Amino acid sequence: MSRTTDILLTALAPAVWGSTYLVTTEALPGGYPVTLAVLRALPAGLLLLMVTRCLPPRAWLGRVALLGSLNFALFWVLLFVAAYRLPGGVAATLGSFQAMMVIILARGWLGTPVRAGAVAAAAIAVLGVGLLVLGPEAALDPVGIAAGLGGAASMAAGTVLSRKWQPPVSALSFTGWQLTAGGLLLLPLALLTEPPLPPRSAANLAGLAWLGLIGAAATYALWFRGVARLESGAVSMLGMMSPVTAVTLGWIWLGQSLTPVQGLGAAIVLGAVWFGQRANRARPDAAQPAAALPQPNAT
Template sequence: MARRTDLLLTALAPAIWGSTYIVTTELLPPGYPMTVAMLRALPAGLLLLVLVRQLPQGIWWARALLLGALNFAFFWAMLFVAAYRLPGGVAATVGSVQPLIVLFLAGALLGSPVRPLAVAAAAAGMAGVALLVLKPSAALDTAGVLAALAGAVSMAFGTVLSRRWQPPVSPLTFTAWQLTAGGVLLLPVALWTEPALPALTQGNVLGLAYLGLVGAALTYILWFRGVARIEPGAVASLGFLSPVTAVLLGWMLLGQTLTPWQVAGMAVALGSVWLSQRVQAGCQTANRSGSSSARSRVTA
């Protein structure tokens, strides 16, 4: 029951991230990706820091900076580069390799077993995302593909290292450190590469507030809470919920068409999430059984 609750709460994060596209396109001024990324991270991080009133200590300064770069600054920068150089479907499909990368990184850095069925589930999720968002006319751009891959690798390392380096603080404080670090790293990039924002409309302010408070602060508190409690492979597979939500919101709110191929892709992506959770739950059960047997032998 506790695991199911953890999964549901963690799944809210990528499901909400799926709304980022529609909020960005409908409420924010175009052409300011780095500035928007910085404004999404830094104000939310500072607000959380004021609430928790706790700064990193010792090695956690360096770890918070590195994780802030991996999970936010570098990841979001590469995400926007890919989005500008590739059609959305190609960028999303390339980025969906992240759960597969997490499986192998968790094996290398955490000693987690790499199960063939888990690899198959991650590959199926990629195929589902491709069916969901990829168009036959999609064109490839080498720099864009490399940026999408770099973003996926960055987030994968951030997920696995966030699990390996369990902080001596709450997920709220851990999120505050990383969001602030990511926002600080993005600040000079935004100032150097983009002009000043125009006068913000009420819609712009509403969009930025949503992305910062809900799309960053709330969701990453849930995400890092899940990373601490659930196997990295199971957490990463939940990322397939993001493109599913994005397509559904486009269909419901913007009147976009939903083709049979997209419906099939949605079913495959959701099926891969279900299979990943079953595989990871089975691994947990097997590990607990093995531990219990070992303790019984020692007791005997």
């Protein structure tokens, strides 16, 4: 399969994740962020385990728990904290720093060289996201800022470690392991901190099905597939598709206004994503061979 196809399939994941805000606000009850995160992760993870019939070996349990925490449990909790304490534009802009963090972490954990073009693409993308989503209501809350940057760091670490630790199983199995671990880690927190959900309507069930089956199981399988096949920096740049989709859906579905400045921001983001794919592309002699990745029985 060509690299272009790998990029397009991986980009589908953050493009779909951009619908999360719309689905959450329009189809799900408010005030249950951790419970909804559990219902998004755990059923999808268990379903993938049933379909693939592949459980992680004992030697992988620690790694799976850490990856499930970074990519789902910790990331989603910090994401909700940032969303509650900051305007959406500020939270999205802080999240866009993930690409820069991936470049730094990949250098330390994978030995990936830091390319000037990749750094420039990540910086330009942050600028584009800022133009796309920041508005005059933008406010700075210290806790919200810490949560936004912490969420970006959590996802960045999860992305790089998912590249470093590649088990010889399908992307569906690897996704199921992590979703289940993330959901199990969040379950006690949901039970301790939030009241029971009210009776679910048809819209609630449809929203949960979308976020769980499509927004978690299917898209994260594509994401982790891309993590295994593409450079970490290239994958992280594709995450910039999420705010573009979110703003586009708000314009089409909710009738929100789209200013020329936002249009310019979207164009800058898309241009930075394209440039980032070229700048992050590893040369054949510098690519890391899959054989060097640890196997499940590694310590």
